[in-house]
Amino acid sequence: MDRLSQWILSLALGWLAILGPAYGTTVGPVERAYDSYMEVHEKTRGWPTADRESEMSNAFDARFSSYFEAPLTQLSDEEVALLFAAANVAHAYSVRETYLDKMLDAFEVLRTRDAVSQRIHGDLYGALVASRQFDRARKLAIEFPQWPVETLPAIHPQATQARTALKVVGSAGLEQIAVEVENGPRIVVISHPLCHFSQRAVAAIEQDAALSKIMANSLWLAPVDRKLYIDVLAQWNQAHPAHEIMIAYDRAHWPALASWSTPTFYFLRDGKLMSVVEGWPDEGNRKQLLSAAKGIGL
Numbered sequence: 001m002d003r004l005s006q007w008i009l010s011l012a013l014g015w016l017a018i019l020g021p022a023y024g025t026t027v028g029p030v031e032r033a034y035d036s037y038m039e040v041h042e043k044t045r046g047w048p049t050a051d052r053e054s055e056m057s058n059a060f061d062a063r064f065s066s067y068f069e070a071p072l073t074q075l076s077d078e079e080v081a082l083l084f085a086a087a088n089v090a091h092a093y094s095v096r097e098t099y100l101d102k103m104l105d106a107f108e109v110l111r112t113r114d115a116v117s118q119r120i121h122g123d124l125y126g127a128l129v130a131s132r133q134f135d136r137a138r139k140l141a142i143e144f145p146q147w148p149v150e151t152l153p154a155i156h157p158q159a160t161q162a163r164t165a166l167k168v169v170g171s172a173g174l175e176q177i178a179v180e181v182e183n184g185p186r187i188v189v190i191s192h193p194l195c196h197f198s199q200r201a202v203a204a205i206e207q208d209a210a211l212s213k214i215m216a217n218s219l220w221l222a223p224v225d226r227k228l229y230i231d232v233l234a235q236w237n238q239a240h241p242a243h244e245i246m247i248a249y250d251r252a253h254w255p256a257l258a259s260w261s262t263p264t265f266y267f268l269r270d271g272k273l274m275s276v277v278e279g280w281p282d283e284g285n286r287k288q289l290l291s292a293a294k295g296i297g298l
Contacts, residue, residue, distance in 0.1 A: 030079040033063040034086055041089065050258040053093045060090040060099070068102050077115045080106050088123050091130070095224055095251055100131050118147045125149045126226025132249060150227050163253045165221060165246035168233045176249060179219060182271035185296040187218040188257070191245055193236035194229065195262040197280040202243050204284050211286060212242070214293035220245040223260040265289060269296040 040059040044052045064086050072080055084106035091099035107124050110116050121144050128137035134152050141149050155166070155174045163181070166174045181188060191198040205211040222233065222245050237244045248254065256273040257266055265277040265285075275292040277285050 028079065030067065030075070030082050034082050037063055037086055037089070048259045049093075049261065056090055056093045057096070057099075060086060064102075068105060072106060072109045075109075077110065077113055080109050081115070081117075081120065084110070084120060084123075088127065091127050092226075095130050097131060100127050100133075103127055116144070121147050122149065129228065130224050130226045152228070153230065164249040166228070166249055167244075167246045168230055168237055171234045172230055174228070174230065174247075177246075179246070181219060181268055184270065185293075185298050186268045187215060187293065187296075187298075188254075188266040188268065189215075189218055189220045189243075190223060190257065190260050190262055190264040190266070191220050192222045192225075192229075192262045193232045193245065198263045201263045201280040201285075202240050204280075204286070205243070206240070208286065211289060214290065214298045215243065218243065221248045222246070223262065224248050224251045265292070267292045267296045 037056075037059055040056060044055050047055070064083060067075070067083055072083070075083070084103055087099045087102035087106065090096075091103060103124055107116065107120065110120060121140070125137050125140050128134075128140065129150070129152070134155055137149075138152055153173050155176065162178045164176050165179050167177050169175050189201075191201070193199070205215050220243050222229075224247075228247065233245055233247070251257075251260065256268075257264075259276075259278065261278065263280055266273060267275045267277075274296050277288045277292055279285070
């Protein structure tokens with residue numbers, strides 16, 4: 001299982017562990033809806049990111065939209081927390097602001113009741129980071145100082161519709177920069193320093209002259225995540241300067257990338273996706289990479 005799938009699975013199971021004991025023997029409609037939603041989560045395990053995002057979003061809308069159309073104040077603390085949890089999972093898959101807004105709606109109800117837990121606070125903070133609402137995330141951290149979260153550096157967003165990424169500057173800074181893949185052959189590698197398969201892939205590439213040659217101008221991107229892992233990225237970039245990893249700023253800017261599993265190699269020519277090589281098995285993917293690179297003129 002790739003790192004992205006592992007993280008979302010742990011997120012969903014964590015909520016089940018927290019919320020499960022709260023209901024005793026009585027199962028209400030919100031809990032039944034959430035259980036049904038988790039069945040969709042299990043059914044879609046292993047699907048490409050884009051397909052799973054669509055399925056989980058549709059499942060959320062069908063099961064929970066009506067609850068958010070009525071005042072959430074009519075529901076119990078446990079029911080509001082479950083709705084927050086469902087929106088949290090939907091946002092984790094899609095990074096859509098519509099689900100972040102629903103998380104915020106539920107959070108505000110719980111806040112007025114003094115029913116915000118550390119888990120709820122942490123999930124909302126992470127969702128704000130993933131949605132690149134850094135100022136709101138900082139404000140949330142200040143409002144709940146009792147619960148530590150990842151400290152955000154100064155980040156100055158660019159007012160642009162172009163594709164951008166967050167580049168690690170020094171050991172603890174970030175700079176948003178434009179990235180371009182529209183001209184000529186380009187390889188985009190979805191990867192992450194904490195992904196064992198990404199570690200094996202870069203080691204194999206660096207030890208292979210032919211692979212190093214085709215990957216010389218590749219763009220390495222970490223998926224949109226709820227943590228920035230700046231220190232981890234800085235260590236990777238110092239160890240692998242030819243394959244520096246930046247953080248994708250907005251997944252919506254990359255519609256051609258169906259999967260954000262790590263590592264995934266996308267081969268583009270003049271911005272058009274030509275082929276994809278996924279994963280890094282024990283035997284590596286040398287032959288597949290070389291063949292795909294030849295297909296885009298490298």
